[in-house]
Amino acid sequence: MGKPRFRSIFDGLPAYEPSRAVRSATGDSHLLAANESPHRPLPDIVAAITEAAETINRYPDFGGTELTARIARAHGVTEDRVAIGAGSVALLQMLLQAVADADAEVMYAWRSFELYPVLADLAGVRGVRIPLVDERHDLNAMAERVGDDTRLVLVCNPNNPTGTLLGHDDLRAFADRVPADRLIAVDEAYFEYVRQPGARSAIALTADRPNLVVLRTFSKAYGLAGLRVGYLVGPPYVVARLRKAYLPYSVSAVAQAAALAALGRQKELFSQVDEVVAERARVRGELTATGWAVPRSESNFLWLRMGAASGEFGDRCGDAGVAVRVFPGEGLRVSIGTPADNDAFLAAAAAWRAKTRSPAADGPATVSNC
Numbered sequence: 001m002g003k004p005r006f007r008s009i010f011d012g013l014p015a016y017e018p019s020r021a022v023r024s025a026t027g028d029s030h031l032l033a034a035n036e037s038p039h040r041p042l043p044d045i046v047a048a049i050t051e052a053a054e055t056i057n058r059y060p061d062f063g064g065t066e067l068t069a070r071i072a073r074a075h076g077v078t079e080d081r082v083a084i085g086a087g088s089v090a091l092l093q094m095l096l097q098a099v100a101d102a103d104a105e106v107m108y109a110w111r112s113f114e115l116y117p118v119l120a121d122l123a124g125v126r127g128v129r130i131p132l133v134d135e136r137h138d139l140n141a142m143a144e145r146v147g148d149d150t151r152l153v154l155v156c157n158p159n160n161p162t163g164t165l166l167g168h169d170d171l172r173a174f175a176d177r178v179p180a181d182r183l184i185a186v187d188e189a190y191f192e193y194v195r196q197p198g199a200r201s202a203i204a205l206t207a208d209r210p211n212l213v214v215l216r217t218f219s220k221a222y223g224l225a226g227l228r229v230g231y232l233v234g235p236p237y238v239v240a241r242l243r244k245a246y247l248p249y250s251v252s253a254v255a256q257a258a259a260l261a262a263l264g265r266q267k268e269l270f271s272q273v274d275e276v277v278a279e280r281a282r283v284r285g286e287l288t289a290t291g292w293a294v295p296r297s298e299s300n301f302l303w304l305r306m307g308a309a310s311g312e313f314g315d316r317c318g319d320a321g322v323a324v325r326v327f328p329g330e331g332l333r334v335s336i337g338t339p340a341d342n343d344a345f346l347a348a349a350a351a352w353r354a355k356t357r358s359p360a361a362d363g364p365a366t367v368s369n370c
């Protein structure tokens with residue numbers, strides 16, 4: 001008997017693995033594996049969702065007119081420069097599908113967001129990985145590697161999972177080196193957590209460039225990961241083409257209403273982001289004071305490059321009821337949660353250190369903290 005024939009790329013794709021339900025012997029559970037907001041949704045936002053639920057017998061507004069207009073206003077751009085999607089990951093998939101000619105390549109730093117290679121494979125676009133240097137993008141190597149087949153360059157800023165940020169001037173100089181007929185997508189999923197003095201969103205670079213787009217999401221700072229809304233800001237020529245790749249009605253009316261409500265509650269939501277940023281400094285401070293090498297993070301997570309010890313430390317965290325993200329053989333990413341979540345992680349880190357004496361013994365010990 002034969003089997004249905006799929007593109008051979010499917011043989012190499014990792015199967016989806018649901019995150020392990022983590023709970024300690026005493027029933028503790030701290031979800032620090034997915035960089036979600038630890039804050040429950042504001043009552044107003046839940047009310048907007050409930051109200052939108054009354055209309056779910058109807059299709060949502062196809063193009064998300066009101067939400068698009070509201071996002072455009074928030075960024076001081078015209079509406080023809082904004083596209084919404086079912087998460088910024090959906091927009092990324094649309095971008096990849098839009099450039100997927102036979103020999104098309106997409107370039108990204110590595111390690112970076114784990115979905116980049118998956119989405120590239122699915123779209124049939126060859127991935128080109130440029131290694132990080134000192135946990136940050138090597139923009140020089142990336143610019144040099146742009147070739148005839150490069151259709152898209154992804155820049156994750158701040159980078160997931162290392163948390164490092166590229167400066168605005170460096171990014172602009174990089175964009176100047178990439179030919180105008182190659183797309184650059186700057187993924188700013190964590191931009192609301194950036195506190196580096198002088199930092200600026202790459203949205204400022206989209207105004208006078210034909211080939212640069214910025215991806216943003218409601219999944220992190222706005223606390224709507226469960227509803228799937230993201231958006232892109234870029235030149236009208238690109239936005240118009242991307243809208244043609246939109247999976248019809250994929251951003252639900254409930255999601256659109258929640259995003260609108262969240263934009264109306266920016267002040268409260270951003271003060272929650274401030275709390276996370278303060279906790280980020282506390283957690284990193286405690287870790288570095290006890291000998292861990294932790295790059296400075298401009299996001300809502302920290303990166304511990306532990307090499308071969310990553311998996312075992314991840315298991316110990318799990319035993320303590322703390323879910324973290326392990327990249328086997330490389331490192332471990334821990335999200336910043338509530339103070340109680342973070343204390344649970346710090347306790348697991350202290351226990352690990354007491355046992356092994358040198359936390360990053362199996363990994364490269366030279367992580368610059370600049």
Ligand SMILES: *Cc1c(COP(=O)(O)O)cnc(C)c1O
Pocket residue numbers: 035086087088089090113156160187189216217218219220225228229230
């Ligand atoms: C979390 C994350 C996103 C957000 O994806 P959504 O589809 O909007 O939930 C995008 N890019 C990176 C690098 C992320 O870590």
